[in-house]
Amino acid sequence: MKYAFFVGCTTLSRLPGYEKSARKVAEKLGVELLDMPGSGCCGTTYLETLDHKTGLAVAARNIAIAEEMGLDVVTICNGCTEVLTKANRELKENPKLRAEVNDVLAEAGKEFKGTVEVKHYVRMLKEDVGLDAIQEKMEKSFRGLKVASHYGCHMLKPKEILMSDDPENPTVLDDLVATTGAEPIDYPNKLECCAGPVMGVRENVTWSVGLDKVKTVKQYGDALVTACPFCYLTYERCQLMQEESPNLPVLHIPQLLGLAMGLDTDELGIGHNKVPSTVVLERLEG
Amino acid sequence: MTITVSREAKEFRRKVMETPGAEKLMRCYQCGTCTADCPIAKRVPEFRPRQIARLVMYGQKERLMEGDLLYLCAGCYTCYEHCPQEVHVSEIVSALRRISLDEGHLLPGFKALMEGVAEMGYIYEIDEFENEMREDDGLPPAPVPDTDGIEAVMRATGFLGKVEASTR
Ligand code: SF4
Numbered sequence: 001m002k003y004a005f006f007v008g009c010t011t012l013s014r015l016p017g018y019e020k021s022a023r024k025v026a027e028k029l030g031v032e033l034l035d036m037p038g039s040g041c042c043g044t045t046y047l048e049t050l051d052h053k054t055g056l057a058v059a060a061r062n063i064a065i066a067e068e069m070g071l072d073v074v075t076i077c078n079g080c081t082e083v084l085t086k087a088n089r090e091l092k093e094n095p096k097l098r099a100e101v102n103d104v105l106a107e108a109g110k111e112f113k114g115t116v117e118v119k120h121y122v123r124m125l126k127e128d129v130g131l132d133a134i135q136e137k138m139e140k141s142f143r144g145l146k147v148a149s150h151y152g153c154h155m156l157k158p159k160e161i162l163m164s165d166d167p168e169n170p171t172v173l174d175d176l177v178a179t180t181g182a183e184p185i186d187y188p189n190k191l192e193c194c195a196g197p198v199m200g201v202r203e204n205v206t207w208s209v210g211l212d213k214v215k216t217v218k219q220y221g222d223a224l225v226t227a228c229p230f231c232y233l234t235y236e237r238c239q240l241m242q243e244e245s246p247n248l249p250v251l252h253i254p255q256l257l258g259l260a261m262g263l264d265t266d267e268l269g270i271g272h273n274k275v276p277s278t279v280v281l282e283r284l285e286g
Numbered sequence: 287m288t289i290t291v292s293r294e295a296k297e298f299r300r301k302v303m304e305t306p307g308a309e310k311l312m313r314c315y316q317c318g319t320c321t322a323d324c325p326i327a328k329r330v331p332e333f334r335p336r337q338i339a340r341l342v343m344y345g346q347k348e349r350l351m352e353g354d355l356l357y358l359c360a361g362c363y364t365c366y367e368h369c370p371q372e373v374h375v376s377e378i379v380s381a382l383r384r385i386s387l388d389e390g391h392l393l394p395g396f397k398a399l400m401e402g403v404a405e406m407g408y409i410y411e412i413d414e415f416e417n418e419m420r421e422d423d424g425l426p427p428a429p430v431p432d433t434d435g436i437e438a439v440m441r442a443t444g445f446l447g448k449v450e451a452s453t454r
């Protein structure tokens with residue numbers, strides 16, 4: 001299994017622990033993630049709101065690189081996932097729009113052909129690798145550890161475009177958590193947005209949204225897992241801003257998977273997580 | 287009570303409804319589901335998705351374009367998924383952002399962000415320093431974006447010019 005790996009700006013420059021663990025876990029599962037030469041920002045979720053055509057073109061330039069590689073795209077950021085999936089769908093379905101965007105893309109020497117798919121890493125794990133194959137790689141167990149999943153919005157919505165999981169009752173992350181032996185838990189504000197996108201406008205709103213989730217999860221579970229750099233940063237930073245931090249460990253989903261696969265903490269970049277994961281590491285059995 | 291809507295207001299409304307996803311504005315029956323479920327409205331009293339829909343229907347453009355209102359939407363699509371009438375306030379907000387930029391306005395942070403994408407190919411600078419840190423972590427250098435290509439694309443649509451000329 002081979003994919004074009006679209007890491008995304010925020011993970012590339014801010015979250016080595018996420019990227020390292022995603023690469024290591026893929027390797028362990030025999031999945032090859034190839035870098036995309038010349039790729040850049042997906043365009044951001046903001047760009048598409050400001051100018052639809054430009055948003056499509058900037059996204060499509062990246063997709064065209066994967067097309068040249070002849071590979072489907074795997075993303076690890078919810079923002080990139082939504083932006084690239086939406087552009088891919090719209091341009092595949094609307095020949096008129098595709099022609100207009102290709103006119104613009106010629107400026108960058110690229111053409112969108114519509115030959116590849118885009119999926120989030122967690123979907124690739126569940127749908128292409130399969131939960132059984134993942135389970136087989138587990139050498140250790142988080143038995144008894146209660147883990148809350150935060151899905152984030154753009155992996156799931158709008159549903160008619162992402163078509164990945166039910167946005168009102170998503171299961172992909174919980175299913176992955178279960179492969180580690182940990183207990184996936186439900187909690188009241190599970191589907192609430194992290195509000196990461198307003199961090200640059202009203203920071204305090206993001207921290208308030210983040211803390212609400214962190215405090216709720218703390219009542220029901222031992223740790224939170226995310227599948228997006230923005231969600232992760234919200235739940236980590238909102239705690240660091242507090243004098244008395246709730247100290248809820250936040251892990252990138254491949255970190256949790258990797259630990260249960262027996263990979264060491266260094267390979268998974270656990271040391272980069274700023275809220276200590278000690279309570280999680282202590283529960284690893286076997 | 288009859289509310290008269292001026293020609294200018296109607297024109298504004300029409301522009302919003304031209305945006306893909308925002309066509310069904312007039313179906314809004316003000317049930318308030320969007321406001322009740324919006325994560326931002328829960329914390330920011332002046333951000334009311336239902337009111338945004340109403341203000342657009344009545345062409346109250348000035349009130350919508352005030353301050354940072356349009357940029358408080360997190361784009362979480364909760365209102366999009368939950369609206370019984372498929373009004374899609376999230377897409378109405380996008381339409382309003384486009385109209386505001388067409389009229390020469392963009393918040394400074396977003397202007398810098400968009401100019402950054404054109405200049406660096408990423409939203410952050412990823413150069414030797416970042417790549418050395420990546421190397422320490424055993425990670426390959428970040429892809430080098432074709433910045434000329436990205437800038438050319440963003441300019442060809444007229445977008446970058448609008449961004450550069452924009453003021454708050
Ligand atoms: S936009 Fe939809 S959810 Fe919001 S008030 Fe109107 S009908 Fe109700």
Ligand code: SF4
Nearest residue numbers: 324359360362363365
């Ligand atoms: S998309 Fe915007 S308006 Fe709609 S629920 Fe989310 S934050 Fe609120």
